[in-house]
Amino acid sequence: MKTDIFDLTRKVALVTGATGLLGKQHCMALAESGASVVVADLNLGDCHHLAEELPGKNHLSLALDVTLPHSLRTGRNAILKKYSRLDVLVNNAAVNDKFESPALAAEQSRFENYPLEMWLRSLEVNVTGVFLASQIIGAGMAERGSGSIINVASTYGMVGPDQSLYLKPDGEQAFFKSPAYPATKGAVLNFTRYLAAYWGNCGVRVNALSPGGVENSQESWFVENYSRRTSLGRMAQPNDYKGAVVFLASDASAYMTGANLVVDGGWTAV
Numbered sequence: 001m002k003t004d005i006f007d008l009t010r011k012v013a014l015v016t017g018a019t020g021l022l023g024k025q026h027c028m029a030l031a032e033s034g035a036s037v038v039v040a041d042l043n044l045g046d047c048h049h050l051a052e053e054l055p056g057k058n059h060l061s062l063a064l065d066v067t068l069p070h071s072l073r074t075g076r077n078a079i080l081k082k083y084s085r086l087d088v089l090v091n092n093a094a095v096n097d098k099f100e101s102p103a104l105a106a107e108q109s110r111f112e113n114y115p116l117e118m119w120l121r122s123l124e125v126n127v128t129g130v131f132l133a134s135q136i137i138g139a140g141m142a143e144r145g146s147g148s149i150i151n152v153a154s155t156y157g158m159v160g161p162d163q164s165l166y167l168k169p170d171g172e173q174a175f176f177k178s179p180a181y182p183a184t185k186g187a188v189l190n191f192t193r194y195l196a197a198y199w200g201n202c203g204v205r206v207n208a209l210s211p212g213g214v215e216n217s218q219e220s221w222f223v224e225n226y227s228r229r230t231s232l233g234r235m236a237q238p239n240d241y242k243g244a245v246v247f248l249a250s251d252a253s254a255y256m257t258g259a260n261l262v263v264d265g266g267w268t269a270v
């Protein structure tokens with residue numbers, strides 16, 4: 001009989017931040033491989049809408065705020081009520097600073113001016129959110145003796161931002177990539193190693209996925225700057241991470257834990 005080591009049939013997979021640009025693709029990849037997907041994000045209506053678009057019928061939509069323990073506990077109870085188990089947790093939810101006024105963006109995003117509130121909010125969602133979701137929802141996997149946690153990090157968790165990417169053709173700095181996002185993604189990478197070591201003997205694998213920048217209606221000068229800096233000569237498309245997510249979720253990566261799967265078009269190779 002032919003076996004498929006990427007098959008996720010009978011697996012239940014939760015994606016946080018599921019209705020965002022990449023979360024949708026993670027959900028689609030998991031559903032296409034046979035998983036029942038728990039589509040979890042802040043807005044329940046968006047979750048319902050996405051769950052209906054996925055192949056398969058056994059999905060669940062969940063309003064979930066990863067910064068709130070009671071929201072995570074309610075979500076965990078709903079998952080256990082419907083499926084009695086969870087096999088895959090994709091910690092994908094995150095915030096990435098946006099400065100409202102393009103005219104003031106360079107000034108406000110400058111490290112010397114960077115507001116403490118933005119720093120704290122990034123830590124809360126991107127780091128504490130991963131910690132809480134792993135603790136409250138992941139713990140059941142450790143008790144059951146199997147599971148895969150995928151923490152979505154970033155190239156900026158490994159290297160400092162190249163601020164020249166944000167230089168317009170006329171030499172004006174549009175904005176600076178701010179300090180919180182790289183700090184939080186670096187923290188996610190080492191938290192991944194911590195949890196992999198801690199839960200290794202409980203059968204729970206914990207890996208990070210580090211994507212590179214995704215093309216998403218940015219200004220053409222930015223896409224050109226980014227593409228020039230990338231070995232494969234282009235930004236990622238949102239569906240470029242589907243294979244990596246299925247790989248990390250499935251038995252295809254059975255002997256992999258505490259690792260960082262870098263899918264960045266060669267950005268960090270140079």
Ligand SMILES: NC(=O)c1ccc[n+]([C@@H]2O[C@H](COP(=O)([O-])OP(=O)(O)OC[C@H]3O[C@@H](n4cnc5c(N)ncnc54)[C@H](O)[C@@H]3O)[C@@H](O)[C@H]2O)c1
Pocket residue numbers: 016017018019020021022023040041042043064065066067091092093094095096125129152153154155210211212213214215
């Ligand atoms: N898009 C990129 O270029 C890129 C590159 C590298 C890494 N990443 C990482 O990939 C992941 C997804 O990024 P994206 O581009 O899809 O972002 P996105 O902003 O499109 O989606 C993020 C989602 O997280 C949700 N979210 C925010 N705060 C939340 C909270 N407190 N609780 C639950 N959900 C919350 C939002 O509602 C949103 O749907 C993030 O971890 C991001 O850092 C993205």
